[in-house]
Amino acid sequence: MLTRTAIEWRVLNDQIINDMEHVKMTIKPVKKLLKISGENTKIAKTISKAGGAVRIASLSMMPDAILCPGSKAAACFDPCLKSSGRGAMSNVAAGRQARTDYWHADQAGFLDQLRRELRAFIKTCKRQGVKPVARLNTISDIAWESHGIPQEFPEILFYDYTKRAARLGNVPDNYLLMFSYSGREQYARQVERAEQSDAPMAVVFNGPMPEYFAGRPVIDGDESDLVNANAGRVVIGLKAKGKAGNDRSGFVIHTDGDLIAMEV
Numbered sequence: 001m002l003t004r005t006a007i008e009w010r011v012l013n014d015q016i017i018n019d020m021e022h023v024k025m026t027i028k029p030v031k032k033l034l035k036i037s038g039e040n041t042k043i044a045k046t047i048s049k050a051g052g053a054v055r056i057a058s059l060s061m062m063p064d065a066i067l068c069p070g071s072k073a074a075a076c077f078d079p080c081l082k083s084s085g086r087g088a089m090s091n092v093a094a095g096r097q098a099r100t101d102y103w104h105a106d107q108a109g110f111l112d113q114l115r116r117e118l119r120a121f122i123k124t125c126k127r128q129g130v131k132p133v134a135r136l137n138t139i140s141d142i143a144w145e146s147h148g149i150p151q152e153f154p155e156i157l158f159y160d161y162t163k164r165a166a167r168l169g170n171v172p173d174n175y176l177l178m179f180s181y182s183g184r185e186q187y188a189r190q191v192e193r194a195e196q197s198d199a200p201m202a203v204v205f206n207g208p209m210p211e212y213f214a215g216r217p218v219i220d221g222d223e224s225d226l227v228n229a230n231a232g233r234v235v236i237g238l239k240a241k242g243k244a245g246n247d248r249s250g251f252v253i254h255t256d257g258d259l260i261a262m263e264v
């Protein structure tokens, strides 16, 4: 018998397929895929922590079950950051949705445009004497290496978080991946696989950060994603924001009592 979550997931998938048919007929052109001016607080902090020596291009799309195939097992779809901060603004959400619609309707066209924008980004960075850095999965989990993007742009340093453990260790050297944890039973195999890699593991905590989690030291992950991505076998502690504070699915770890003692 299907569980309620499985039924909801199937309905969501059917809905996306129906929407995609509709989108193919109504797709509007998207002028810009990338933002190159410090789109969110974390990116601005990351640039500042690097002393302004980098410029970060970011791509924000509206997540769905196809863009985020690990989100079902991890139960991160509701507490996702998609609606926090600027994501709560209707024009920002509409822009993200337009980029997602474009991806579903015309992936080849989307990738061509992305390549053009990345080439222009490299030129801008050269002119300004800064290192080009890109975060293409600001709130999505697309395997860009499967589309040859990091391979085609070795001068760019890419970084992302992922809920797909199979990607770890299978990306080019200029693509730094961090694994995104969830304590859900359904996600345990992904976590086991990720634990075998040296990739940093990001964990969302609601409450004080522990010193250790899952046998790894915990660092404050809210300052710089570039520091996080290069931190090795640590837990990147992230503070629960927005809806995540109320999450009880297992995605967010509540550091209030016995739960944390079990997990360490």
Ligand code: SF4
Pocket (backbone or CB within 6 Å): 063, 067, 068, 070, 071, 076, 077, 079, 080, 081, 082, 138, 139, 140, 141, 163
């Ligand atoms: S995988 Fe990441 S971006 Fe996708 S729904 Fe989960 S938290 Fe959001």
